[in-house]
Amino acid sequence: MIRSKRPSASRWAAKIAVAAIATTAFFSLPAETQAQQPTLTFSAIPNQDETHLLDRFNKIAAYLSKELGVQVKYVPMKSYAAAVTSFRNNHVQLAWFGGMTGVQARIVVPGSVAIVQGEEDPKFVSYMIANSATRLKEMKTLDNSIRGKTFTFGSKASTSGRLMPEYFLRQHYKEYPEKVFSRVGFSGDHTKTIELVESGAYDIGVVDYTVYNAAVKNGKVDTKKVSIIWTSPPYPDYNWSIRGDVEKTFGPGFIKKVQDAFLKMKDPELLSAFPRKSFIAASNKDFQIVEDNARKLKLLD
Amino acid sequence: MLGLILAPIHHLRPVRALAATLRAIHELFWALLFLQVFGPSALTGIVAIALPYTGVFAKVYSEMLEEADRRPDELLPPNTGAVVRFIYARVPMALAPFRIYTMYRVECGLRSSAVLGFIGLPTLGFELDTFFKVAKFENVAAVLIIYYVLIGTIRWWLRPVLLPFYLIGSAVLLFSLGGPPFELSNLLRFLTSDIVPQPLRNADLSLASTWSAFWTWLSMLLSNQAWPGLINTFLVTQMALAVTMIVAFLGFPLIVPRLTGKLGGIGGNVLLVVGRSTPEYMLVYIFLQMLGPSMLPAIVALGLHNGAIIAHLLGRQAEAITPNLRPDAPKGFNLYLYEYVPRLYGNFLAYSFYRWEIILRESAIVGILGVKTLGFFVDGVITEIRLDRAIILIGITVLATFVVDWIARAIRRRFKLSMNDRNSKERALVEP
Known part of the structure; x- marks a missing residue:
């Protein structure tokens, strides 16, 4: 009886040995990857559906690689938080952030800087959109017609889909959104917000205006079912931010080189990935207002 | 593997507590935490699945060892070393149930790793x-089909x-995967700074003001996030448990051919297999x-997922009852109500409390x-890069799990509910 079990016992031992080898192999792996020539890895917050982003950002990677003369790689992210965390952990060195995620990222990575923003970004706005079944009319300023409806933000860390609209709502109603609306949700991204309002799952939603306009232009949204009912006051939003320590890896002046590469990006196909008309220079202090509001809403300590 | 090492010392209180805590945190929560350190790499996935499974293996293996034949162990000379004793006299006797259970866990592992994709x-x-x-x-359908085939x-x-x-x-x-490089500094930062409550970070711990700030921080967190989250969690849990019980009750006859006919039995089986092998998160x-x-x-x-699991177990036990039915047993609905239900009711309750x-x-x-x-709140604070809060919220989830487990145990003991056939495959399905 016992003898017949012996072979399995030795198999167990073999398995343990293989597992041990696998584990050590795995931990020794990073050393090898580091030995290769340095690659600049960048990412972007997943503010739209991701199949769309992967294709377009790979073209950006090719462009940057040509301009900078180093290997450049794009990695997709599943959430806003993942983008910030990867930047923090030095898994990506350069990222296309929203206003809020940019502020978060630059706080957790001392020495990192915002270098470029879209031409549209200093005066960015959010649209509040509503399902036509609600019969809501466009309003110049916020009023009580939207009280008691169901409402969705975008991602929890979105500037145009959460932070700024929540700030404006709280400033106007002096109440939490949960009190103004009968139900408040977070769709995850702007494309999803548009879908949820179009389907009627939520009466109202707030979105990034560039994403909404692009969806209308591409026929992705049925304007008979969805309409814009409010446009927010302007605020600064998206930006490219880079870690300060890239100059240690890629040499002095590298940050300036990256900035210039974006400033002279003129190809409309590349720019449509964002979508922006062109890029202009930016600095950390351009986003001070976003940081202040995030603190007021207690999203930052 | 670690589970096997922990199994023989599982009766020690600290080990038992460690294993219970590892188990009580769902692999998705583990993954959310490790994403902060390792990024979206294979390492995150492996650690996130390995930790809770270690807890599960420790418990289940130790129970199997207890039930195994002890005679070879008793025959060894008294001065035999503990490790030798364990490897040569104890483990071989429990290898068969180990193997069945480990196989089952591989299936669970597949489920878990599929689910980790969502984050x-x-x-x-x-x-x-x-x-x-x-x-x-x-394409969604294609992915699901691949998964079911697997x-x-x-x-x-x-x-x-x-x-x-x-x-x-x-x-x-x-x-060959590559992935983001592992950096020790990220792990150290996570352990020594990220998860330390914000008012205590870099603060003078001897000052009373530090602790009052910590108290304000904690009570805000508890009242604004933990409490509403806990209430909603319990609401969902209790309603899901009710649905589970209804599904199980109505579902088990589906796989009893005596009740639904041969074809019905096959159809019911397919239905229950789909219900129980689709990960709950995906559903x-x-x-x-x-x-x-x-x-x-x-x-x-x-409710559907857990109901399908219990229905499957009850259905199999109903099958075991079938040959012992009286020749003049009633048919159809009466058979279900007067023969099967009363005999399985105790087990039905026991399973339901296990799944609670x-x-x-x-x-x-x-x-x-x-x-x-x-x-929802854990995800929220992780979006805000506040891991200290995430840890506390996850800790509250663990406590809630312990409380429910304790109540369920007390009820089972009180009503003397136990699962009649505790062979390892069955146990595998009801326990985490």
Whole structure:
């Protein structure tokens, strides 16, 4: 009886040995990857559906690689938080952030800087959109017609889909959104917000205006079912931010080189990935207002 | 592996507590934490699955060892070393149940790793989530079919002989994956700074003001997030448990041919297999897409999944009863009501109480999908890069799990509920 079990016992031992080898192999792996020539890895917050982003950002990677003369790689992210965390952990060195995620990222990575923003970004706005079944009319300023409806933000860390609209709502109603609306949700991204309002799952939603306009232009949204009912006051939003320590890896002046590469990006196909008309220079202090509001809403300590 | 090492010392209180804590945190919560350190790499996935499974293995293996034949152990001379004793006299006697249970866990592991895709690891869940977001439902169906085929054929491709090949294969695969480099500084920062409550970070711990700031911080966190999250988690749990019980009760006759006929039995089996092998998180996700955002999809999905598991177990026990029925036993509905139900009712309750704790853990994590249970708030604070708060919220989930487990144990003891056939396969299905 016992003898017949012996072979399995030795198999167990073999398995343990293989597992041990696998584990050590795995931990020794990073050393090898580091030995290769340095690659600049960048990412972007997943503010739209991701199949769309992967294709377009790979073209950006090719462009940057040509301009900078180093290997450049794009990695997709599943959430806003993942983008910030990867930047923090030095898994990506350069990222296309929203206003809020940019502020978060630059706080957790001392020495990192915002270098470029879209031409549209200093005066960015959010649209509040509503399902036509609600019969809501466009309003110049916020009023009580939207009280008691169901409402969705975008991602929890979105500037145009959460932070700024929540700030404006709280400033106007002096109440939490949960009190103004009968139900408040977070769709995850702007494309999803548009879908949820179009389907009627939520009466109202707030979105990034560039994403909404692009969806209308591409026929992705049925304007008979969805309409814009409010446009927010302007605020600064998206930006490219880079870690300060890239100059240690890629040499002095590298940050300036990256900035210039974006400033002279003129190809409309590349720019449509964002979508922006062109890029202009930016600095950390351009986003001070976003940081202040995030603190007021207690999203930052 | 670690589970096997812990198993013989599982009776020690600290080890038992450690294993229970590891188990009580769902692999998705582990993954959310490790994503902060390792990024979306294979390492995150491996650690996130390995930790809770270690807890489970420690408990289950130790129970199996207890039930195994002790005679070889008793025959050894008294001065034999403990390790030798364990390897040569104890483990071999429990190898058969170990193997069955480990096989079953591989299936669970597949489920878990698919689900981790939803939060950013490149597994099947990642594809599913992507296709759902762009509304390519034909691709969603394809991913689901691949998944069912993988699970359905497990008994053909998972052979002990092939295991070494799989292990070597996965090691090679890990080599080729690359992924973000592992940096020790990230791990150290996570352990020494990120998870320290913010008012205590870099503060003078001897000052009373530090502690009062900590108290304000903690009470804000508890009243604004933990409390509402906990209430919603319990609401979802209790309603899902009710749905589970209804589904189980109505579902088990589906696989009893005496009640539904031969064809009905096959159809019922397929239905229950789909219900129980689709990960609960995936089911909730799909129902959320269909029913819109509220608690309802979570309740329905958790109820169906857990109900299918219990129905399957009850159905198999009903099968065991069938040959012993009297020749003049009633037919149809009366047979169900007067013969099967009374005999299985005790087991039905026992299973339901076993699943209670598991449903609670599941209710907490589906919050990540937007239902406002504890997971919703955990996801929220992780978005705000406040891991200190995440740790506390996860800790509360663990405590809630313990409380429910304790109540369920007390009830089972009080009413002397136990599962009649405790062979390892059955146990595998009801325990986490």
